[in-house]
Amino acid sequence: MGKVRIDLRVNGSAKTVDTYPMARLLDVLREQIGLTGTKEGCGEGECGACSVLVNGELVNSCLVPVLQVAGCEILTVEGLAENGQLHPMQQAFAETGGAQCGICTPGMILAACVLLKRFPCPTDRQIRDGLAGNLCRCTGYQKIFDAVREAGRAMAGT
Ligand code: FES
Ligand code: FES
CATH class of the missing domain: 1.10.150.120 ([2Fe-2S]-binding domain)
Structure with a gap:
């Protein structure tokens, strides 16, 4: 299957990416949206380095196909600070x-x-x-x- 256009909400902002539906959320966040705070450790769902929140639930973004979170509210570490103040x-x-x-x-x-x-x-x-x-x-x-x-x-x- 080829690339598709997927709408996401990341740290409160609307983002649209053209990507493969099975692309890992981790890669889309880092490489397409430029949010490199989310890290890759094992790449196999074992270490939690890639954790983000999807609709308030903690998930391993290395295991999540991006299509699965279309329209969901995604929070990465970059979204925690407010008005220049660390959380x-x-x-x-x-x-x-x-x-x-x-x-x-x-x-x-x-x-x-x-x-x-x-x-x-x-x-x-x-x-x-x-x-x-x-x-x-x-x-x-x-x-x-x-x-x-x-x-x-x-x-x-x-
Ligand atoms: S990179 Fe280790 S759980 Fe995702
Ligand atoms: S793995 Fe280095 S600070 Fe936790």
């Missing part, structure tokens, strides 16, 4: 050292935002479970968990 989760990752090489970080931050929506003040167990689909080779996870707790406190205003 509290981004800020917390930067301050606690939760980001090192940065490959896992965008996906980890989005997964952590989903986690805090469910559990605004998460236990260690809830953080571990909530981030279980996102792998990090650098940090040993402790600083990531610290960042999530810190962002939870900042977002709760405590």
Whole structure:
């Protein structure tokens, strides 16, 4: 099958791409829309580096054919900052050292935002479970968990 025209909504803006229907959402975001914050790790649905939100659900964009998300609301890490201000989760990752090489970080931050929506003040167990689909080779996870707790406190205003 040849290329088709697909309408997407990415970080609140309408985007139209001409692409193959089975193109990976990951590649369309990075190569056609220019949002390179979303990273590729394994390319097989195992590491979470490519995580984005589709209609509020965390998905591995390396596994999603772009046609499947036509018309859906897609949020990438670039969509988190507002008015030039980092999102509290981004800020917390930067301050606690939760980001090192940065490959896992965008996906980890989005997964952590989903986690805090469910559990605004998460236990260690809830953080571990909530981030279980996102792998990090650098940090040993402790600083990531610290960042999530810190962002939870900042977002709760405590
Ligand atoms: S690159 Fe998609 S899950 Fe690893
Ligand atoms: S910071 Fe390098 S993989 Fe997590």
